[in-house]
Amino acid sequence: MRRSLRSLPVLAVPLVAALMMVLTAPAPATADRVVVGGHPARTVEAPWTAAVASRALFGGKRSGQFCGAAVVSPTTVLTAAHCLSRAVLGMDWRQVRDLRVIIGRNDLRKSDGMEYPLVRVWVNPAYEADNRAGDIAVLTLGVTVPAAYTVPMAAGRGDPAYRPGVRAAVYGWGDTGGGGEYASTLHAATVRVLADTVCRTAYPGNAEGDYQPRSMVCAGLPDGGRDACQGDSGGPLVAQGRLVGLVSWGSGCGVAGRPGVYTRISAVAGLVAAHG
Template sequence: MVAVAAAVLAGVLTGATPSGPPRVIVGGSPADTATYPWAVALSSRAEYGSARSGQFCGGTLIAPTKVLTAAHCMFDANGRRDDRPDLTVIQGRTDLRTTQGREVAVSATHVNPGFDPGVIEGDWAVLTLAEPLGTGTAPVVAQGADVYAAGTPSTVVGWGDTTGNGDYSSTLRQVIVPLVTDATCRTAYPGGLQGTYDAASMVCAGERLGGKDACSADSGGPLLVGGRVAGIVSWGDGCALARKPGVYTRVATFARDIREAAGL
């Protein structure tokens, strides 16, 4: 997740040392890839080292050779495309310090052509894998689906920062946060350095008093509503702060394009 959208990716959530204040799962609990077999880690050891398997973002397996993630994960901190030659997707590795599961190379990257790295709008991308991964894909909400009612519980999973201070988890974690109103998000992110909330392409989730949130290196991972991918971890101001909910890509707005890019 990008720390502050208006910073133009200066706070891209990476699993190494973020260049800005981070946004991993804060206030959550342990999870397992047996429960979430479609939850995958994006890895580049050349860029992020071998610790934690080189993980820097998350993603969701939506077809055997297709991974849905955040567009900003494909950019560097200066807003430039970063086509990492060793980019791989890891499935079935609950603990990133192990060799559990499988690693498959990414053969092609489709970034939403309408993505604006300046405001982190339209934040989705589909990765094509060099070979199919095992069983277990997650369904995506339908185009225009009305699943974003305030108070609806949503689940986020990832390997990100657990404190907002760069304490990256080596094991998969999960957190349940309620969706919040567009009005609340507009108040939290009115523009400028705090970022600009756009209800047409974004949705917010979090506790009013904070304490639970996605954070750095959770970027690209899923926000699940009713067992379907309804959001993608995108950006926010800090991690788990009061009155600063996490901002997610509103997948229902882009579902048709996502399915087309994934060949679904």
């Protein structure tokens, strides 16, 4: 996906955590993207924005954060399947003993907010790294969080929040410039939901990616400049007060003609209900 967990290639790959559009040929992206062209945000304004972390694998400087996530119920958190892949973690996710979800921590260098252990992890077995379809994982918390920390999911494909041109915001702690400058504090960028025809033109199934409208949605600006990036993978795309997507992949960060691609929440709602 475009934004990958670590510092994978640039976007035609998933964008992993918040650590992580036409110039020449942009390198494929990974799961790490950060918010490019954005502005500082606060978790109090978007309390459902969470970080997926492991200090054992990624160190303690930024609380071990490697991906983003969205809290959709008092015990259910969503992130990207590619965030928990061997390519990102270097091992099977079941071997990561300190996997945590951090909620309410604006500055990853600090210790406020809460760190929640997981009692269950479900990674979509149908996720295909080659075409990036089905990029969803469901994390179940061992402790209930207040309902105020959750964001409702888009009701369905016909939800007006998916209309082309609707303003949306993407949140994360990823790369803020596309050059490896990862943010310690939460950032957000305002983008627009784009028509499937625009997304399909950008990613027609060539080396830069294959946009599949049934399971994906894309967002950005015509001239680029605002986007998720490395380290933002799994983070939320919110429009009209509802979660419409999770940062998944793209080509480059904020490049004109190469919008960010997100897992379409309406396409995976049934999986969330079954495994949340």
